[in-house]
Amino acid sequence: MKPNEKEYMDRYIYQVIRRLPKAQRDEVRMELEELISDMYADIGSMEAVLTELGDPAEFAKQYQNDRQYLIGPEYFETYLWFVKVVLICAAAPILAISLIHAIGEMPTMTSQNAAPVMIRAIAEGLAKGITNAILSCISAFGVVTLIFAIMERQKVKIELKKAEKWSVEKLSQDKKITEFRWQPKFLEPVPDKRAIISRGESIVGIVFIVIFSVLLIFSPHFFSAIFTQGGTVTMVPVFNLDQWESILPIFVLSLLIGLIDEILRLVVGVYCKLVMISNILCGAIQIVLSAVVLKVLPIWNPDFVSELELALGSQADSVAKFLTHWNGDMVSNGLLAFIALVTFLEIGTTIYKTLRYGASSKKS
Amino acid sequence: MGEEKDLLSTLLLEIRRGTLTISVLSQMKEPKYGYALVQNLEEKGVAIDPNTLYPLLRRLESQGLLESKWETGGAKPRKYYQRTEYGTKIYKQLKTYWENLSDGMERLLREEEA
Numbered sequence: 226m227k228p229n230e231k232e233y234m235d236r237y238i239y240q241v242i243r244r245l246p247k248a249q250r251d252e253v254r255m256e257l258e259e260l261i262s263d264m265y266a267d268i269g270s271m272e273a274v275l276t277e278l279g280d281p282a283e284f285a286k287q288y289q290n291d292r293q294y295l296i297g298p299e300y301f302e303t304y305l306w307f308v309k310v311v312l313i314c315a316a317a318p319i320l321a322i323s324l325i326h327a328i329g330e331m332p333t334m335t336s337q338n339a340a341p342v343m344i345r346a347i348a349e350g351l352a353k354g355i356t357n358a359i360l361s362c363i364s365a366f367g368v369v370t371l372i373f374a375i376m377e378r379q380k381v382k383i384e385l386k387k388a389e390k391w392s393v394e395k396l397s398q399d400k401k402i403t404e405f406r407w408q409p410k411f412l413e414p415v416p417d418k419r420a421i422i423s424r425g426e427s428i429v430g431i432v433f434i435v436i437f438s439v440l441l442i443f444s445p446h447f448f449s450a451i452f453t454q455g456g457t458v459t460m461v462p463v464f465n466l467d468q469w470e471s472i473l474p475i476f477v478l479s480l481l482i483g484l485i486d487e488i489l490r491l492v493v494g495v496y497c498k499l500v501m502i503s504n505i506l507c508g509a510i511q512i513v514l515s516a517v518v519l520k521v522l523p524i525w526n527p528d529f530v531s532e533l534e535l536a537l538g539s540q541a542d543s544v545a546k547f548l549t550h551w552n553g554d555m556v557s558n559g560l561l562a563f564i565a566l567v568t569f570l571e572i573g574t575t576i577y578k579t580l581r582y583g584a585s586s587k588k589s
Numbered sequence: 590m591g592e593e594k595d596l597l598s599t600l601l602l603e604i605r606r607g608t609l610t611i612s613v614l615s616q617m618k619e620p621k622y623g624y625a626l627v628q629n630l631e632e633k634g635v636a637i638d639p640n641t642l643y644p645l646l647r648r649l650e651s652q653g654l655l656e657s658k659w660e661t662g663g664a665k666p667r668k669y670y671q672r673t674e675y676g677t678k679i680y681k682q683l684k685t686y687w688e689n690l691s692d693g694m695e696r697l698l699r700e701e702e703a
Contacts, residue, residue, distance in 0.1 A: 256623065260643060263624035267624070288647065
């Protein structure tokens, strides 16, 4: 072998092994040195040898394992579904909150410039909302993809381990394996159409819970009675913002429990025992927490009436007059009764649908 | 035309993938080094590209069907591969399966000709 031929051989080998995992490189280098010098001895021309071996990139591909994807076919469908749901749940609240924020921070307006000011505020809110929504969608997409990629990797690892164990036992213990075989009796009954939980409803529920939570956390002053009076905007907060720090966590916890229940419904998709139990538990906890928030904690702005009267001055019209009859206790009782009624209705519907049409066994 | 060629080469690749494994296993009762195996198979009418064979040998070794040993005594180091006991066990089953399959295939394809 002439020196320049040896040089070509080294170049070729380098182009193959630089594409391989480090652990394999040294041994593959020795293998290829052996192969190429054998072929050279047979054929007599380095150029012919390397031409026959072909593109080193293709050669390296043969050495690589077949697993060349981030998310495999097994997870792909679930992944697509998840991406859709997460994107909607990320984009919709952000869009809505940006709009609300823009309107909330609207500059003072008079009757003459009301329309342009409002339109500009909405346009700005939309532009900001779309930008933020796109940004958060990108990160949500990234997070979901990362989680699935990790799942894919872990699964592959588990499967490799299984294959190793199998290979030894497979031949001698044929009988044992047949026991684990899939059988028709594993088939779950087709769910009744009326037992299917509407995905749209779950997503709408999730989006609303998220919007409400974000507003409560970041701009509780949004929940205010707003008056415009001679060009100035007066906002009288409904909630007790002075003690907001102690009220907020329980408020949010209650919403979070509702969110968990909605997500479970979305994922399971069918009325069954699991959904029913979750609904009963979450509903009960939510009623208790609502009672704590509304009856025990000082949730309402104690100065609401006096601030309102101050803001309105003598100009109080009929609606405002009605508001001055504000009575925190009465509102609490009314709201609590309403929440309890809605929750009981939902639990009732869930129990009825589960027992009537639901899948008899827990969906695993 | 290009599409037809692509399709054909994909289908051929699918057929070859399994047959190459049996072909290689069949020759590995005695220790052999890579290029000798290439020539050996070619003589018997089963051509295999070295750039397919070398990675295949490594894969079979990682699956426990072959074992390898570097011989450093000669003019240059050579890697010798040989079937393991487990490899022989698998090879025998593959062989039985192949014989049944090729009988069946023969009947199918002859039926077409008639």
